[in-house]
Amino acid sequence: DRPKKISEDAVFDAKKSMGKVTTIVEMLKGQSKLVSGLPEGTVYKNVNIWVGSGGIANSNNIANAVVGFRVEKAWLEKCGADETSVALWNYDKTWSKLETKEIGEDSTYVFFESKTPGFGPFTIVVPDESIELKSSSPADTSSPTTKSSESSPAADAEKPSGKSSI
Numbered sequence: 001d002r003p004k005k006i007s008e009d010a011v012f013d014a015k016k017s018m019g020k021v022t023t024i025v026e027m028l029k030g031q032s033k034l035v036s037g038l039p040e041g042t043v044y045k046n047v048n049i050w051v052g053s054g055g056i057a058n059s060n061n062i063a064n065a066v067v068g069f070r071v072e073k074a075w076l077e078k079c080g081a082d083e084t085s086v087a088l089w090n091y092d093k094t095w096s097k098l099e100t101k102e103i104g105e106d107s108t109y110v111f112f113e114s115k116t117p118g119f120g121p122f123t124i125v126v127p128d129e130s131i132e133l134k135s136s137s138p139a140d141t142s143s144p145t146t147k148s149s150e151s152s153p154a155a156d157a158e159k160p161s162g163k164s165s166i
Contacts, residue, residue, distance in 0.1 A: 012065040041125035070109040081126035088114035091121040
């Protein structure tokens, strides 16, 4: 069994030789302390991803950066969302919605990839307008139902707390 995690991988093409590059993925309990707010919608998870040190993971040094991640099918069902509404957002002074595509699934998770211009704070979001329609009786459609999610990742930290190499 693999440990429970959100980020499956962070990959990129190096434009120049950088030697061994350390990548740190922080699973956050809530909003990153490095952002002032979150994009609209229901948040699945918040993550900080750091590649290298001293700002080496920039457009002069890397290209074709991609973050792979997964979302529990049970959470999507609870939110009344489907896999086509999942989006990864990246923060660099403002939130940017990244191009996100489904790349597979198993019995528990749907797997995604998103192209990213860089690394730092990320959040996985589905729009609030995703409404679960289970009842066959007439419903009040005057305002959409929003649901909050709970997260239980390891720690919310301002500085990197663990290391892994890619």
